[in-house]
Amino acid sequence: MLNQKSITKHTTRARVKIIKSVLWAGFTFAFLGAAFIYSGLYPVGADTQHNKLTYALLETVREQSIARASSSVKVPDLSNPDLLLAGGPDYNEMCATCHLKPGVEQSDMSIGLYPTPPNLAKDRTLGLADLESAQRDFCIIKHGIKASGMPAWGPTHDDARIWAMVAFINKLPNLATEHYQILTARGEDDSGSHH
Amino acid sequence: MKYILSIVTLIFALSTNAFAHDPSMHKADAEKPDCAAMHDTKLDASDPVMLAMQKKCESKMQMEHHEEAQAESKPHAKADPKPMQCTMEHEKMGHCEMMADDAEVDAEVDAKSEEHNEAHDAGTSENH
Numbered sequence A: 001m002l003n004q005k006s007i008t009k010h011t012t013r014a015r016v017k018i019i020k021s022v023l024w025a026g027f028t029f030a031f032l033g034a035a036f037i038y039s040g041l042y043p044v045g046a047d048t049q050h051n052k053l054t055y056a057l058l059e060t061v062r063e064q065s066i067a068r069a070s071s072s073v074k075v076p077d078l079s080n081p082d083l084l085l086a087g088g089p090d091y092n093e094m095c096a097t098c099h100l101k102p103g104v105e106q107s108d109m110s111i112g113l114y115p116t117p118p119n120l121a122k123d124r125t126l127g128l129a130d131l132e133s134a135q136r137d138f139c140i141i142k143h144g145i146k147a148s149g150m151p152a153w154g155p156t157h158d159d160a161r162i163w164a165m166v167a168f169i170n171k172l173p174n175l176a177t178e179h180y181q182i183l184t185a186r187g188e189d190d191s192g193s194h195h
Numbered sequence B: 001m002k003y004i005l006s007i008v009t010l011i012f013a014l015s016t017n018a019f020a021h022d023p024s025m026h027k028a029d030a031e032k033p034d035c036a037a038m039h040d041t042k043l044d045a046s047d048p049v050m051l052a053m054q055k056k057c058e059s060k061m062q063m064e065h066h067e068e069a070q071a072e073s074k075p076h077a078k079a080d081p082k083p084m085q086c087t088m089e090h091e092k093m094g095h096c097e098m099m100a101d102d103a104e105v106d107a108e109v110d111a112k113s114e115e116h117n118e119a120h121d122a123g124t125s126e127n128h
Helices: A004-039 A052-070 A081-094 A108-112 A130-143 A159-174 A177-184 B002-014 B023-029 B048-072 B084-092 B094-099 B103-123
Strands: none
Touching: A052 A130, A081 A159, A081 A177, A081 B048, A130 A159, A159 B048, A177 B048
């Protein structure tokens, strides 16, 4: 017959055993992780792609972060043609090398950067309403995206200028090469670029 | 050595134009809009793209006229609303150069552009 005392002793011993193995597992995991990091085996070169898991993880972090930051952004009226005249030349000079333009399918940047800069002259399938996609674009342009080629333009450009580029990007997939040329030519007149 | 360093720093600090992202920076490689191509399009007349192109091409023509007029008679800097553009586009614009021999106007333009840069800097710190 078992008495009460020996039962308690038994369960306590079992608990200690479990805690010990959890701790060991934790240590082993941390050690292997550190060993991997310091081994230098992880390829950071932009010419090797992430594996699917890493990519999915990073993408989720990115989209959740942008969605959260952009949900409170107030979108101004973007239909004013002046915005296109202000945003066009800026886009052409600051963005087209990476994000391309009508009639240009690749550049050194679009090939060499990873993550690849999306071709903004093509329709993007974001699955967002117009308002949300404007909020998203604004946030991305203003704050950039860490550890990708996408710079933050906010520190050097005011909101009005960023909104003008958002308006321009909205129209960009529908622009013919000639229209793009007219809208983006800085020319002598620069009426649109009040900031 | 310290002296050289401070001079170099000073030069950098004063040459804000080299860092401020003013559209006039790009004036050197300015390209003219090819307005002839505007008309072969299926765009609706009320499309913002069409309106923007019209505006661009219209103001381009106006500018050309304006420059001709300026070449003939030297404008009075304060009366004419157009020279305001010089403050935005600095000395790189053709017709500002034309006025550059007028030292007073030049000084005013510089002062304005300083102001303008400061306003710009202040503007970037709001929200987010």
